Amino acid sequence: xxxxxxxxxxxxxxxxxxxxxxxxxxxxxxxxxxxxxxxxxxxxxxxxxxxxxxxxxxxxxxxxxxxxxxxxxxxxxxxxxxxxxxxxxxxxxxxxxxxxxxxxxxxxxxxxxxxxxxxxxxxxxxxxxxxxxxxxxxxxxxxxxxxxxxxxxxxxxxxxxxxxxxxxxxxxxxxxx
Amino acid sequence: xxxxxxxxxxxxxxxxxxxxxxxxxxxxxxxxxxxxxxxxxxxxxxxxxxxxxxxxxxxxxxxxxxxxxxxxxxxxxxxxxxxxxxxxxxxxxxxxxxxxxxxxxxxxxxxxxxxxxxxxxxxxxxxxxxxxxxxxxxxxxxxxxxxxxxxxxxxxxxxxxxxxxxxxxxxxxxxxxxxxxxxxxxxxxxxxxxxxxxxxxxxxxxxxxxxxxxxxxxxxxxxxxxxxxxxxxxxxxxxxxxxxxxxxxxxxxxxxxxxxxxxxxxxxxxxxxxxxxxxxxxxxxxxxxxxxxxxxxxxxxxxxxxxxxxxxxxxxxxxxxxxxxxxxxxxxxxxxxxxxxxxxxxxxxxxxxxxxxxxxxxxxxxxxxxxxxxxxxxxxxxxxxxxxxxxxxxxxxxxxxxxxxxxxxxxxxxxxxxxxxxxxxxxxxxxxxxxxxxxxxxxxxxxxxxxxxxxxxxxxxxxxxxxxxxxxxxxxxxxxxxxxxxxxxxxxxxxxxxxxxxxxxxxxxxxxxxxxxxxxxxxxxxxxxxxxxxxxxxxxxxxxxxxxxxxxxxxxxxxxxxxxxxxxxxxxxxxxxxxxxxxxxxxxxxxxxxxxxxxxxxxxxxxxx
Numbered sequence: 001x002x003x004x005x006x007x008x009x010x011x012x013x014x015x016x017x018x019x020x021x022x023x024x025x026x027x028x029x030x031x032x033x034x035x036x037x038x039x040x041x042x043x044x045x046x047x048x049x050x051x052x053x054x055x056x057x058x059x060x061x062x063x064x065x066x067x068x069x070x071x072x073x074x075x076x077x078x079x080x081x082x083x084x085x086x087x088x089x090x091x092x093x094x095x096x097x098x099x100x101x102x103x104x105x106x107x108x109x110x111x112x113x114x115x116x117x118x119x120x121x122x123x124x125x126x127x128x129x130x131x132x133x134x135x136x137x138x139x140x141x142x143x144x145x146x147x148x149x150x151x152x153x154x155x156x157x158x159x160x161x162x163x164x165x166x167x168x169x170x171x172x173x174x175x176x177x
Numbered sequence: 178x179x180x181x182x183x184x185x186x187x188x189x190x191x192x193x194x195x196x197x198x199x200x201x202x203x204x205x206x207x208x209x210x211x212x213x214x215x216x217x218x219x220x221x222x223x224x225x226x227x228x229x230x231x232x233x234x235x236x237x238x239x240x241x242x243x244x245x246x247x248x249x250x251x252x253x254x255x256x257x258x259x260x261x262x263x264x265x266x267x268x269x270x271x272x273x274x275x276x277x278x279x280x281x282x283x284x285x286x287x288x289x290x291x292x293x294x295x296x297x298x299x300x301x302x303x304x305x306x307x308x309x310x311x312x313x314x315x316x317x318x319x320x321x322x323x324x325x326x327x328x329x330x331x332x333x334x335x336x337x338x339x340x341x342x343x344x345x346x347x348x349x350x351x352x353x354x355x356x357x358x359x360x361x362x363x364x365x366x367x368x369x370x371x372x373x374x375x376x377x378x379x380x381x382x383x384x385x386x387x388x389x390x391x392x393x394x395x396x397x398x399x400x401x402x403x404x405x406x407x408x409x410x411x412x413x414x415x416x417x418x419x420x421x422x423x424x425x426x427x428x429x430x431x432x433x434x435x436x437x438x439x440x441x442x443x444x445x446x447x448x449x450x451x452x453x454x455x456x457x458x459x460x461x462x463x464x465x466x467x468x469x470x471x472x473x474x475x476x477x478x479x480x481x482x483x484x485x486x487x488x489x490x491x492x493x494x495x496x497x498x499x500x501x502x503x504x505x506x507x508x509x510x511x512x513x514x515x516x517x518x519x520x521x522x523x524x525x526x527x528x529x530x531x532x533x534x535x536x537x538x539x540x541x542x543x544x545x546x547x548x549x550x551x552x553x554x555x556x557x558x559x560x561x562x563x564x565x566x567x568x569x570x571x572x573x574x575x576x577x578x579x580x581x582x583x584x585x586x587x588x589x590x591x592x593x594x595x596x597x598x599x600x601x602x603x604x605x606x607x608x609x610x611x612x613x614x615x616x617x618x619x620x621x622x623x624x625x626x627x628x629x630x631x632x633x634x635x636x637x638x639x640x641x642x643x644x645x646x647x648x649x650x651x652x653x654x655x656x657x658x659x660x661x662x663x664x665x666x667x668x669x670x671x672x673x674x675x676x677x678x679x680x681x682x683x684x685x686x687x688x689x690x691x692x693x694x695x696x697x698x699x700x701x702x703x704x705x706x707x708x709x710x711x712x713x714x715x716x717x718x719x720x721x722x723x724x725x726x727x728x729x730x731x732x733x734x735x736x737x738x739x740x741x742x743x744x745x746x747x748x749x750x751x752x753x754x755x756x757x758x759x760x761x762x763x764x765x766x767x768x769x770x771x772x773x774x775x776x777x778x779x780x781x782x783x784x785x786x
Contacts, residue, residue, distance in 0.1 A: 013421075013476035015469035016280070020253045024401060029391040030252040033287065042339075043363045044326065044492050047466060047480055104389055126412065126474030127421065127467060 002076045004135045005112070005119055007051050012129035014041045014049040018121035025120045026113075027106075034103050036112040037121050037130075051130060053121070054078065054099045054112035062091035062100060062111070077114045085109070181698030182395035183248040184208050189290040191305060191312060193379055194238055194297030198312035203291060206786070209699065212709055213247030215670040217292045218263025218274050219716045223784055225296075226265070231723055235267035235371070236353060236378040238298040244285065244384070245292040247673020251283035251392050251471060254404040254692050255411060255684065256675035258283055258471030265724075266370035266630065267355050267378075268532070268587050269607040272720040273370030273630050276670050277344070278470035279362035284342040287388025299380040302351070304332060306385045320382045322348050324525035325360040332385055341387045347527025349575040350377035355587030356532035356609070360524060364494040365470065368529040370608060370630050371587075395698030403691045407684055408474055414682045417475070421467060423456035424477030425497035430455050432502065435644050436745035437614040437621075439507040441561050442538030443603055443736055446614045447745030450511035454501060458513055468494050475677060481517055488514040493521045502612035503534025508541065509561025515568075522568055526575035531633075535609035536584050536591070537570055539602040548597040555579035603734040605632035606726070615737055617747045618643030620655045623760055624662065626731045629717035635670075637662035638680065656764045668710040715768075716784055718776050728774045731761060 022035035032038075037053040060078055063071035070085040071078050087107045092100045101110040112119075122130045133140075153168045186208070188201045211220045225241040226233055233240050246260040260282025266273025285293060288307045295305070304315045317335075320328045325347040333339050342361060350357035350373035357373030358366040367373075376382075394400055411417055419427060432438035433451040440448045452458065459481060468478030483491040495501075496517065504510065504519040523530045541559050543549040551558065555573075559566040573581030583594055588604040603610040608631020615622035617640060624637030637659045665686060669676040672693065678684040690703045718726075733752060741749045762772065770776050 010466070013467040013469035013473075013478070015471065015473050015476060017253075017472050017474065020472060024253060024397060027391075028397055030394050030397065030400075031287070031389070031391040032251075032283070033389045034391070040339075041362075043494065047492065049466070049468075105391075124408070126408070126469075127476060 002135050003117070003132050004056065004138060005053060005114065005122065006131045006133050006138065007053065008129050008131065008141065009048060009050040010129075011127045012039060012049040012051055013127050014039055015126065017124050017126060018051055018130060021120045021124045025115060026110075034106065034110065036099075036101060036110045038101065051121075052097055052099050053130075054095075055097060056114070061094045061096060065090045065094040071111075075117070077117075078111065079113060080108065080111055082108060178698075178700055180205055180209055182393045183697035184213075184291050184393060185286075185289050185390075187290045189288075189293045189307070189312065191293070191295045191314075192297045193295060193299040193303070193305075193314065193381060196299075196314050198314075200290070200310075208248075208291070210709065211713070212671040212706075213250075213291065214245050214259070214261040214276070214673050215263060215274050215667055216709070216713050217245040218243040218261050219272065219713050219720065220784065221292070221294055222263055222265060222272060223716060223720055226720060226723070233265050235265045235270060235375065238296065238379065240265050240296075240375055240378070242295045242372070242375050242379065243292060244295070245673075246282035246286045247671055248291075248696050249689075249692055250673030251286050252394055252692075252696060253401060253472060254674070254688075255407050255678045256470060256473040256475065257673065258473065259670065259673050259675050260285065261670050261673075262359060262367040262372040264370075264372065264375050266608070267353075267374045268369075268371045268589075269631050271606060271629070271631075271724050271726060272717045273372070273608075274670070275358070275367040275369040275372050275630075276635075277359065277361060277365050277367040278473075278675060279342075279365030280471045281342040281344050281361040281365070281386065282673060283392075283471045284386045284388050286392055287390050288386055289388065289390045293384075295379065295381065297379065302380050302382050304383045304385055305381060306336070308387050309389055317382055322351065323382075324348065325527050326363070326525060328383060332383060336385070338387070341385050343383050343385050345383040345527070346373040346376045346381075347525060347575070349526045349528040349585075350374060351382070352575065352577050352585065353377045354528055354575055354577070354585040355590070356529040356536075357527050358529045360527055363468075364524045366524070366529070368531065369633055369635075371529075373527050394696045396695045400692065400695035403688065403695060407678070407688050410684060411474055411678055411682055416682060420475045420477055420681065422460060422464075424475075424479055425499075426456035426459050426479065426501065428498040429501060430457075432498070432613070434746075435617065436742060436747040437617045437640055437644075439502055439534075439538075439612050439614060441509050442507060442535075442542045442601065443610075443614060444542070444740070444742075445744055446617070446742040446747055448506040448511075451506070453511045454505045454513050454516060459496075463513060463517065470675065473675065475682070477677060483514040483517055486514055488518045491518045491521055493517055493524065495524075496520050499612045500530040500534075503531050503538075507534045507538045507612065508567055510564060510567070511562065512564060515564040518564075519568060519571065522571055526571070528571070528575055531611055532587070532609040533571055533574065534612075535603055536574070536588065537567055539588070539591070539598060540570065540580070540584065542601050543595065543598055546601070548595055548601070553580055553595075600735045600739070603632065603736060605733060606630075606730055608632050610734060613638070613640050614742070614747070615640070615733065616742060616750045616752060619752050619756060619760060620659050622733050622737060622752045622757060623656070623659050623764060626733050626757075626761065627659070627663070627764060629714065629721060632734070636666055638666070652760055652763055656760060656767055659764065660767060663714055664707040664710050667713060668706055671710060671713065712783070715776055715780060718770070718774075719780060719784070722775050726774070728761070728765075728772070731774055733757070
């Protein structure tokens with residue numbers, strides 16, 4: 001079962017713990033600039049905090065443009081062949097998401113390796129903005145949100161053992177439909 | 178054992194008059210003694226005072242502005258995004274500092290410096306750009322009168338990058354409004370003591386930083402292990418998710434219930450319409466996102482949007498307790514959208530919400546009591562809860578128009594002009610009071626009175642403990658807790674981390690001795706670190722007493738002695754002058770200062786090197 005690192009920007013607080021733990025895991029240093037994931041923060045119009053990380057595309061443009069075939073998929077994850085990479089950074093340019101990074105201390109491009117299947121950033125994200133989920137379940141959150149925001153929903157407030165609760169329901173057979 | 182890592186051993190000194198920047202080496206002994214943040218700030222401000230024979234005009238080019246993250250800033254541990262700004266404060270004329278969260282300090286450290294100090298005055302409005310070790314001063318006349326956010330946008334466009342951190346001042350800073358702040362990352366502010374005013378006086382619109390360097394740490398895996406324990410503790414805390422959701426806004430309800438919320442310029446401490454402006458209201462109708470400082474799992478920041486009505490489209494990163502209380506109930510405003518709008522205005526203009534809330538509140542009460550006439554107010558009335566008039570007055574302060582020109586000079590100048598206002602305005606040493614009423618507890622009063630920067634809760638916040646304990650504790654314990662707070666809270670500002678995980682979720686202080694050890698490689702117990710923090714408290718006291726502070730300045734606003742809250746749990750309560758003086762004497766005695774609050778002679782030699 002192949003798993004996907006999913007980003008939920010709406011839940012990102014912009015704390016950049018993901019950047020730090022990525023750098024510590026791969027480079028052993030406290031340096032958020034040496035990470036394969038970065039949070040892009042834009043404000044106030046629009047307000048976005050979006051962690052940008054490799055999407056593990058099935059048709060990876062980064063690998064396609066690599067002149068020495070240094071990006072190869074193994075176990076479903078793109079891996080950089082550090083021996084053969086010539087540091088031309090064509091992949092950095094080619095990634096449609098800008099999810100490959102460069103740092104001046106290090107010649108090779110920095111790309112997510114999924115930490116061998118157990119990404120550190122997912123484990124340490126405090127708000128649940130980063131998740132590792134089976135590919136086939138992608139879209140579930142969107143579907144759920146879409147259903148919950150269904151415009152015909154009505155709500156009833158009630159108390160159960162002193163606790164306030166709300167039930168959402170859709171009225172059947174109403175003319176607005 | 179001495180330090181092995183954790184610093185770059187570099188001090189970047191910029192002279193804006195000469196347009197020069199030099200990297201000076203810092204010795205290990207200096208780093209061990211002053212740690213960082215406010216410690217560096219106090220020491221460098223002290224050295225600068227001595228150099229100028231203790232004659233430093235806060236708005237003169239000679240006033241040294243020190244910006245110092247700490248050794249823990251930016252490393253993997255809870256809430257490590259803090260940095261301190263220190264100088265001689267225009268509000269008090271004494272030592273002043275203020276700290277900022279967000280990511281500015283982390284980026285500053287990553288340029289490879291431990292501390293930045295700025296002196297002189299640029300010939301025209303300029304931006305200081307520190308790019309991974311290279312420093313340039315860019316003339317930027319086009320930024321004149323731009324709001325903090327607009328200026329940040331223009332700078333990013335001009336430099337062709339969004340991947341920088343920008344600390345700007347707004348119009349208020351340019352106009353040298355006495356309580357102007359420095360703004361970064363949308364709405365992270367070094368808000369208090371007029372740090373933005375000093376940047377304005379230096380013709381410095383912004384400090385821009387971009388750095389890529391590794392943050393030095395002695396034992397990265399040890400740190401990771403220790404930090405994970407701390408993160409885990411926080412995550413499992415029963416109030417953790419409440420913090421993520423409401424952040425500091427949860428204090429509104431607490432403060433209202435306990436009678437410490439400022440209402441109508443501290444006339445009262447209970448707000449009838451508290452449920453229109455509390456955290457629950459924010460969550461139900463305004464909050465659209467979370468916001469966190471660097472490496473913080475608690476994400477106490479909120480992003481709020483007004484979706485309908487007169488203020489539609491108002492979007493801010495905030496509010497938090499202080500801003501909401503000072504610009505809401507303290508001004509009689511019960512409309513949450515209007516409060517958000519006032520906070521946004523303050524963020525754009527670059528004024529401190531606490532001081533602004535105090536001063537506007539005092540103006541409304543002054544007018545109500547007839548101390549200020551309609552002509553003093555330039556012919557426009559202002560009353561409690563009058564949103565339009567309040568927003569207009571805030572704008573006038575920043576623009577220095579009409580009465581705004583006097584208000585902009587802060588409470589000391591207001592009292593000079595209208596002496597009766599001394600009975601109305603809440604300030605200590607010239608700094609307006611934070612949004613926690615001290616009539617509920619004498620220790621909070623003692624904390625305000627003896628805080629080195631004026632009436633701010635950053636040094637001691639004992640009000641919760643006092644409410645919990647009631648009257649059943651001795652003077653010894655009362656003074657003891659104030660002094661303990663004044664040791665431990667500034668320690669966070671020296672290390673460059675946030676104190677909220679400790680004070681709000683009870684993260685054990687002992688973690689910080691381990692963090693310090695992992696980062697610097699130096700073994701130091703919490704007690705030793707607190708002693709170093711205490712030394713800095715003595716140093717800032719030394720600065721203040723050399724600049725004229727005596728026992729009579731360690732006092733409280735008139736209202737605290739004379740006007741009890743009108744309703745609520747603390748109705749009828751004031752602080753008794755005699756009790757207070759007794760406590761103050763005991764405080765001095767425990768600190769080893771004399772009856773007039775002067776530290777012993779000979780203490781100066783401790784801060785020679």
